[in-house]
Amino acid sequence: MTTAVTAVHTSRADTGPLIEGATGKWEVIVGMEVHAQVLSKAKLFSGASAEFGADPNEHVSFVDAAMPGMLPVINKYCVEQAVKTGLGLKAAINHRSIFDRKNYFYPDLPAGYQISQYKHPVVGEGVVIVDLPGGKSISVGIERLHLEQDAGKSLHDQHPDQSFVDLNRAGVALMEIVSRPDLRSSEEAAAYLKKLRAILRYLGTCDGNMEEGSMRADVNVSVRKPGEPLGTRCEIKNVNSMRFVAQAVDYEARRQIDVIEGGGKINQETRLFDSKKGETRSMRSKEEAHDYRYFPDPDLLPLELEDAWVQRIKGSLPELPDDKKDRFMRDYGLSLYDAGVLISERESADFFEAVAKGRDAKLAANWVINELFGRLNKEDKSIGESPVSAEAMGAIVSLISDGTISGKIAKDVFEIAWSEGGDPAAIVEKRGLKQVTDMGAIEAAVDEVIAANPQKVEQAKAKPTLAGWFVGQVMKATGGKANPQAVNDLVKKKLGV
Amino acid sequence: MSVDKNTVKRVARLARIALPEERLAPMADELNAILKWVEQLNEVDTSKVEPMTSVVKVSLKMRDDVVTDGERAGDVVKNAPLGEDNYFAVPKVVE
Numbered sequence: 001m002t003t004a005v006t007a008v009h010t011s012r013a014d015t016g017p018l019i020e021g022a023t024g025k026w027e028v029i030v031g032m033e034v035h036a037q038v039l040s041k042a043k044l045f046s047g048a049s050a051e052f053g054a055d056p057n058e059h060v061s062f063v064d065a066a067m068p069g070m071l072p073v074i075n076k077y078c079v080e081q082a083v084k085t086g087l088g089l090k091a092a093i094n095h096r097s098i099f100d101r102k103n104y105f106y107p108d109l110p111a112g113y114q115i116s117q118y119k120h121p122v123v124g125e126g127v128v129i130v131d132l133p134g135g136k137s138i139s140v141g142i143e144r145l146h147l148e149q150d151a152g153k154s155l156h157d158q159h160p161d162q163s164f165v166d167l168n169r170a171g172v173a174l175m176e177i178v179s180r181p182d183l184r185s186s187e188e189a190a191a192y193l194k195k196l197r198a199i200l201r202y203l204g205t206c207d208g209n210m211e212e213g214s215m216r217a218d219v220n221v222s223v224r225k226p227g228e229p230l231g232t233r234c235e236i237k238n239v240n241s242m243r244f245v246a247q248a249v250d251y252e253a254r255r256q257i258d259v260i261e262g263g264g265k266i267n268q269e270t271r272l273f274d275s276k277k278g279e280t281r282s283m284r285s286k287e288e289a290h291d292y293r294y295f296p297d298p299d300l301l302p303l304e305l306e307d308a309w310v311q312r313i314k315g316s317l318p319e320l321p322d323d324k325k326d327r328f329m330r331d332y333g334l335s336l337y338d339a340g341v342l343i344s345e346r347e348s349a350d351f352f353e354a355v356a357k358g359r360d361a362k363l364a365a366n367w368v369i370n371e372l373f374g375r376l377n378k379e380d381k382s383i384g385e386s387p388v389s390a391e392a393m394g395a396i397v398s399l400i401s402d403g404t405i406s407g408k409i410a411k412d413v414f415e416i417a418w419s420e421g422g423d424p425a426a427i428v429e430k431r432g433l434k435q436v437t438d439m440g441a442i443e444a445a446v447d448e449v450i451a452a453n454p455q456k457v458e459q460a461k462a463k464p465t466l467a468g469w470f471v472g473q474v475m476k477a478t479g480g481k482a483n484p485q486a487v488n489d490l491v492k493k494k495l496g497v
Numbered sequence: 498m499s500v501d502k503n504t505v506k507r508v509a510r511l512a513r514i515a516l517p518e519e520r521l522a523p524m525a526d527e528l529n530a531i532l533k534w535v536e537q538l539n540e541v542d543t544s545k546v547e548p549m550t551s552v553v554k555v556s557l558k559m560r561d562d563v564v565t566d567g568e569r570a571g572d573v574v575k576n577a578p579l580g581e582d583n584y585f586a587v588p589k590v591v592e
Contacts, residue, residue: 040562047565056583060573061566077562105513107587112513155584156591163591164584167573291511301550301557 009180011141015226016184021257026223028253029230030189031181032245034196035174036206037150037214038081044149044173045072045115052212056166064171066111071299078173079303081205082122082147083313085175088203088320089142091126093310097146099300102292107165108152116176118294121146122303128179129322130195131340132188140192141180150174175206181220181230186249190242193217194344198321202346216240221252223260231256232266236273236280248273252280324349332361341369347383348373354390355397364397371414388417395424408480409433436482439490442474445482446490449473457495464497498536499529 010029018025043050046063063070086093098120101113123145131137152170154163177196183189197215200206208215217240222233234256236248251273256266271280319327321343328339328349342352342365356364372393376386396413399405405413405428413424413433428434436442449470450457460466470491475482500508502521505528509516516524570583579586 042560042562042564047560047563048567049564055570057570057573057585058583059567060570062573063566065573073558073560075562076559079559103511107585107590154587154590156589158584159581159586159589161589162579162586163589164581164586166584293511296550301555303557 010182010230011139011180012182012184016188018226019223019253019257022261025226026253026257027226028185028249029181029222029224029233030183030185030249031220031233032179032183032189032192033218033220034177034179034193035150035216035218036085036177036200036208038078038147038173038175039204039206040075040078040081040173042075043171044075044078044147046171048171050172052214054168056164057168059168060170064110064167072115072297074300074303075173078147079122079305080313081173082145082175083305083310084203084317085177085200085205086123086126086145087310087314087317088199088205089123089126089128089145089177091142091145092124093305094120094122094124095305095307095310096120097122097303099147099297099303100294101297102148102294104292106151106154107163108154108167108170110152110167110170114149114151115297115300116148116294117146120302122305128192128195128199130188130191131336132191135336138182138184138188140182143178143180145175145177148174148176181222181233186246186253189219189249190246193242193245195321198344198346202318202320204318210240210242213240217245219245219248219252221249221256222266223253223256231260232268234266234269234271234280236271237283239273241275244273244275247275247278248280251278255280318346328352332356332365334362334365338365338369341373345383351383351386351390351393355394357394359394359397360401363401364394367393367397367410367414371411375418387419387421388414392417392422392424399424399428403483404428404435405433406435406480406484408484409435433481436478439486442478442482442486443490445474445477446470446487446494449477450491450494460495460497464492464495467491467495467497470495498532500525500532 016027018027020026038044038050040050042048043061043064046061048061048064049059051059061070063072083093097117099115100118102116102118103113105112121144125144126142128140128142129137130140150169150172152165152167154165156163158164179192183192197208197210200215201208206215210216216238219236219239220233221236222231224231234252236252239245239248252271259266270283272283273280324343325336325339328334328342329336332339334342341348343349348368352365352368355368372386372388376383396410396417399413400407400410404425409428413427416422416427416431417424453470453473456466456469460470467488471484471487474487474491475484502525505521505525506516509524574580574583574585577585
């Protein structure tokens with residue numbers, strides 16, 4: 001739902017990446033309104049269930065259906081979730097906020113108005129730090145967060161000349177999180193959404209499931225020549241994935257540049273993103289549909305929060321992504337990149353910490369990121385669905401650290417643990433994968449290879465890099481179980497290079 | 498502040514109230530009378546007075562996050578003029 005209170009000034013001073021046009025370079029300016037469904041059992045103003053996927057109109061109370069005489073009573077937990085989110089966005093909490101009626105007519109809005117917050121939202125200004133690929137970070141200003149009701153759902157394809165209305169979603173609590181127009185590219189827009197989603201999921205205030213619609217974005221896009229005032233913006237409604245946000249911004253920026261350079265003017269309007277065609281198009285809504293005639297809802301008193309309660313919520317906040325990232329870099333000595341990958345999901349971070357506990361943290365990070373995440377991505381699995389547990393992953397890391405197996409063999413052990421399961425130490429024991437550290441055995445293997453290849457020995461004496469060939473042969477002869485460093489040292493010693 | 502016929506027409510349309518052409522001017526007169534009265538009230542300086550949100554000193558009641566209602570789709574759609582499979586049915590609306 002469009003907010004009439006939209007940020008018009010940006011807190012960014014730097015110029016973003018520029019887009020080439022026929023008349024010179026252009027800068028794209030993006031701001032976002034994200035609707036995040038509050039994780040709660042019941043709806044914002046009624047006792048009906050907020051759960052997804054029930055039969056039509058089963059999760060509906062007479063309040064949600066706007067039967068005459070029904071009165072809204074606010075769900076305290078939803079308020080708590082909004083406050084928690086506000087604190088997670090490092091935002092000001094307004095101890096007094098007001099619910100307003102936003103008036104419009106649509107069949108999935110039975111009351112003829114949505115209860116929302118207009119001039120006095122529960123959460124004020126905050127900030128989200130977004131890390132970009134390449135190591136740059138930007139601060140994205142949060143203008144506000146307010147609580148409002150979701151609308152119902154209309155189905156248009158069930159009947160030739162009727163639309164069917166299901167009010168199960170009607171009245172479910174949403175947080176609308178409005179950013180300042182501080183984003184400067186499709187990449188930044190997608191990265192912002194990703195970070196915001198991570199924060200909400202860390203806080204446990206929204207599940208961030210974009211496919212089911214529990215998080216969706218309205219994207220405001222305008223273009224300008226660098227240094228000029230902000231241009232007229234268009235709002236692209238209900239974009240429901242990071243990829244689509246990026247596509248929509250790119251398409252819309254190019255469209256606006258073409259319009260302006262063709263001598264035209266951008267009209268402030270609402271547009272739809274067609275994900276199949278990858279383009280935006282005008283919704284052609286009637287002008288007057290946007291006059292919402294907000295006024296304070298006479299059924300609801302102002303929402304007043306006690307400071308002690310807000311402080312209690314503040315005290316219960318979990319460690320947030322930025323803090324976790326800093327701690328991973330500080331305590332585990334991880335790089336910014338590795339720490340950033342690990343903290344992108346709370347579950348991934350927890351998994352890593354379980355693997356790293358009491359072990360070589362850098363090695364643990366490498367194995368979790370490269371082997372495990374690589375494999376999970378390939379098979380489109382989430383960390384929760386990993387067939388290799390954190391305990392098993394940790395065991396593999398320990399086996400490498402104490403020299404029981406080489407890194408190469410560890411990959412085989414990982415493969416077995418992935419496809420067949422089992423305890424890595426037992427796998428190593430049972431299959432005889434232990435690294436050969438017995439110097440006598442290694443020496444015998446080295447001698448054998450040297451004796452069998454006198455010609456190569458001569459060549460290697462002239463060209464020491466050929467020693468690598470001998471190392472390879474020894475490793476092959478020992479089934480990859482010889483300690484590569486020991487083999488390398490021995491080969492060099494014996495060849496005299 | 499006063500309203501003209503066009504404003505009345507627009508507000509009626511926004512509120513989905515059918516107002517025949519000949520009722521527009523009388524309605525504008527009625528609304529202007531009310532607005533004039535409000536203007537008169539505005540002459541009182543209330544800059545140092547908190548807006549009254551309730552006649553008695555109470556704060557907003559809150560409920561716990563417990564499911565206490567719903568699972569009564571039959572009752573919810575009972576009075577709907579049209580419906581199918583517990584959906585409300587309305588004339589087709591597609592943007």
